[in-house]
Amino acid sequence: MDRIPALHRRIKELEKAKLLPGIIESFTVVRHPPAGFGTEPYIVALIALHDGTKVMGQLTRDSSAPTIGATVTPHMRRIRTMSNGLLVNDLKYEVVTMKTMPIFTMTSYVLAVSGPSGVGKTTITRQLMTMFRSYAEQVPIVSTRAAKKNDTEPYVHVSKEEFDALVAKKEIISWTHMPSATELRYYGYRKRDIEAIWKKGKLPIVVTELNLLKGLVDSLGRRAVLSCGLLPPGKSKRLMLSVLLHRLRTRGRDTEEQIVERLKIAEADLKAFTDHAHLFDHMLVNDELGTCVETIRDLVKVGN
């Protein structure tokens, strides 16, 4: 039944609503929705908000799998369609971490730049750093990998034992493992590095990949990450990959085997942009370096 004044009252209520995160107390998949809620199944959860009140809320469609005890955060989304065609928005909740509370609350945000190998992440970040020297800083990567002479990123090298200890202590808030035949490659970000940059009043920048980005989003909250995905120029995936291949070869840092390995990862990275579209705020095509850098600069200014 369409009660327009009731909708009006709800909109007024939502204007004043505190957008609080909460914990799932129970959830179910509604496979036979009532009139107005479409025909596709969706998940509804009973959520205990952080102020002690409880709400019944739908989970967002891009949410990861819920569990009882998982943390959720609210977003405004379309919830139903009235019979006159009017689209009704209301709060839906996104699962942000599994059974864990946010590690720290958002005091600022992080600029994340991701993209396949060879797309120009490092070059763009270097440009951004030059441009933003006084108010941005790159977050160092903690790695179990041995130091190399031609490393371009700021690394903190640790042993595997030290790395595991940091993860256990929740000092490392986001980490990933890159399988490699030749070396032990675990990468992660430390909470204290990001906090230190925030304390200086600066913007932390991470040059990152999908798993690390997911980890950051899970621990910091989706809204604390301004996430930019970089695409190589090219109308098709095949053309994009040949651009990357060309760049990797001319860069001359890797052997031919390593390049093939990187290209395979790049292909997966490109797929991630569509499979995990919710993790990216902006997709940029790096065909002209200057334009791309300027676009990000403008985004950061708006974000600030």
Next chain:
Amino acid sequence: MRETVYVLGGAQTKFGELWNKSLSDLIREAIDGAIATTGILPTDIDYVVIGNMVGGETAEQAHLGTLASSMLPHRPPSLRVEAACASGGLAVHTACAFLESGKAETVLVIGAEKLTDVAGDIVTSALMRAGDAEKDARAGLTFPSIFALTAAAYMHTYGLKREDLSLVSENSHKAAVKNPYAQFRKEIPAAAISKSPLIADPLRLLDCSPISDGAAALILSTKRESNVRIAASQLASESLSLTERASLTSFVSTRTAFVRALSESGWDKNSIDALELHDCFSIATLIHLEDLGYAEEGDAIRIFRQGDAGLDGALPINMSGGLKACGHPIGATGVKQVLDCFKQLSGTAHHQVSDVKRALAHNLGGVGATCTVHLLETIA
């Protein structure tokens, strides 16, 4: 009870998808049956109370009190009561109040619902009116999914398995085979129940009571006597919204109503020989048994595992087939439960428990937001 309220008898229509019968056809059939079996004159009826939930939405008919009264020659005073799925129990409770107060001496109690005239998503929305419209329904919740939330919480808290839930429905389906009024008269093994389609995880189709049409009627009296009386009639409430509950795995309304009913009757709960429980969903039966004190929290499934809920068990449950297998025409259910207790106590049940002296009818509205408990006994 302030007065001795006798159950003179009653009747019910078959429950099911009754496309050839309208809401008023169903009501008329139940009234005719009740008058015929009790042998009273229609004009002996002082008052009519009818329980119904969604007649306005699914049958485009409100004002059901007078609709029913119009079917009697003398048009007695009448009213319709509503407490979602507990509308029937509430009708019996209201009739008891009239009888106890002396306002009436013989009351016709009816429960009726017509659901299958409209499409599934419309029924789903209409039934969701039993929940809190502003706090619960807004998220797109349905009644199966509300009980699914309690099931998921129960399974999480007590480690109950999906397969366990199926034992509850299996018991109801087995009992309904002998009930000629039942919607489903077929035994269904637990394994098949566990494989039925998902409705709202973890609940499957055969965990859920069906969408049914049907009506039931009873004649209660303080003036005329019979060998079955109502020993207690209680009504209790709990918060309407699930968001205002301390627990998802217990319904306070059941606990309150039952404690008051035991105190009103002076009975011990273990003296009750047969139960008609509101098994709208398999999980609900387990919660009720714990709230009624027949099992420890998280342990009710043991009653089904041990086979105690069957005809020859220690605690026969829903020998009519319950809501699950006999059917659940919302407003009719609570009246039909009391009718089934009457049949057990007067030795006329189709699935008769031997040596029954005391029976309980437990009717629930919403997700435990309203509960009525009626205790009935035979008088020597």
